[in-house]
Amino acid sequence: MSVINDVLDFSKIEAGKLVLERTAFDLRESLGDTMKSLAVRAHQKNLELAFCIHPHVPRRVLGDYNRLRQIVINLVGNAVKFTEHARCCSKPTANR
Numbered sequence: 001m002s003v004i005n006d007v008l009d010f011s012k013i014e015a016g017k018l019v020l021e022r023t024a025f026d027l028r029e030s031l032g033d034t035m036k037s038l039a040v041r042a043h044q045k046n047l048e049l050a051f052c053i054h055p056h057v058p059r060r061v062l063g064d065y066n067r068l069r070q071i072v073i074n075l076v077g078n079a080v081k082f083t084e085h086a087r088c089c090s091k092p093t094a095n096r
Contacts, residue, residue, distance in 0.1 A: 021064040028059055031092065034072050042080045049080065057094040 035051040042049035 020067060022062050023065065024060055024062055025065045026059055027057065027061045027092075028053055030065055030069065031072065034069050035076065038073065038076050038080060041077070045080065045083070047080060047083055049076070052091055054091065054093040057092055 031053065032051070035049065039049045
């Protein structure tokens with residue numbers, strides 16, 4: 001189902017019809033939950049999955065939580081998938 005959703009999203013992007021939500025959510029909690037779900041896969045491969053957010057990154061943000069989660073799962077999931085011996089580290093920062 002995830003692959004189908006990704007293909008549909010890509011089609012929307014190409015057509016210029018992807019609508020991003022704008023809702024308030026706790027960025028630290030949301031990213032933390034997403035990273036915890038990815039940690040299971042990392043630990044199965046004996047990898048360390050590190051995650052820390054720069055102190056200047058705001059706790060509450062406006063944005064599309066589901067799209068952010070999808071992006072993080074794709075990026076970090078691929079890092080875990082293609083890493084054999086190392087550590088995968090995610091460090092979100094803020095632009096001022």
